[in-house]
Amino acid sequence: MTGPGSLPILFGARYSVYTRIPRLALEEKGVPYRLEEVDIFARGGPPAGYLERQPFGRIPAFEHDGMRLYESGAIARYIDEAFPGPALQPADPRGRARVNQVISICDSYAYRTLVWDIFVERVSAPAEGRASDEARIAAALPRARTCLRVLDDLLQDQPWLAGPALSLADLHAQPILALFRLAEDGAQLLAQHAALSRWWGTMAARPSVQATRSPRELAV
Ligand SMILES: N[C@@H](CCC(=O)N[C@@H](CS)C(=O)NCC(=O)O)C(=O)O
Missing domain, CATH: 3.40.30.10 (Glutaredoxin)
Known part of the structure; x- marks a missing residue:
């Protein structure tokens, strides 16, 4: 330390x-x-x-x-x-592997699909006076469903993405989902996943999440 x-x-x-x-x-x-x-x-x-x-x-x-x-x-x-403070990574190898898996899912699949293909096209493009690229959104939706399904599956028996305690996995996924759900398609997809919706609500109430809301979230 x-x-x-x-x-x-x-x-x-x-x-x-x-x-x-x-x-x-x-x-x-x-x-x-x-x-x-x-x-x-x-x-x-x-x-x-x-x-x-x-x-x-x-x-x-x-x-x-x-x-x-x-x-x-x-x-x-x-x-x-x-730094001191609550540990954000589990001590056991399985828990740490889950953290790394979720981070990799976010980086490799979720970020491009949920943020660039869907949020940017559905929300940012019209705000900037550009038409949404509907073909790009439509092509992204199946992969978005997969992203949400795998995160929802990971949450079935536990409160957090990598186990019983909040971890870096949750902190990596939250900012991506925060923008995704600002798109109508995103909010609808999230609502279809009970465990992920429950997780979203718990995350949203955390002071860390409140303190770091993006300008786009503050505008709605
Ligand atoms: N692998 C990088 C990704 C960082 C990243 O893509 N940041 C975005 C903003 S959220 C960016 O700088 N985008 C600029 C661009 O794509 O040109 C990390 O984990 O720090």
Whole structure:
């Protein structure tokens, strides 16, 4: 464990799914931090020098006591392991495997499908004066159903995605579902999954989730 040291800095944006993941971890651990706003979609690109922090031009990036890190999963694990507060990873190999599995499902399948193919097309496109790409939404819906079904299956006998305690798995999935359910198709699909809907309600009430709501959620 490191001591309190200097304040961790998270470079990212309040609208960003992937920035929200380490923010949730910091909030759940009770770690004070500074959010330095980086708008990756700004005209002209991110601020000069940002690529030194994240060579792929994505958000978030992170710095703590001279250590620079990118990739939200790695940042969240670091936050869990480097700071005091409630553990966000199970101690047993099976529980840890579930955490890693859910994170991988989110990164490999859920993020593109639920956020870009459905939320962006259904909600952001009209807000920006562009017609929704209905073909893209229709093509994404079967995969969205699979994403929701597997998460719902994982929850059948337990309160949280990786077992009896809140973990990084829940913190990785929440920001994706938060945007997805703002799309009408997304809210309807979520409502068809009882365990996931119950989990969603429990997550939504957590102070960490309330404190990190994206501008889009605050607008509804
Ligand atoms: N694997 C990266 C993904 C980060 C990511 O895709 N962030 C989005 C914002 S939520 C981004 O920077 N998008 C910019 C782009 O796609 O050009 C991580 O886990 O940190």
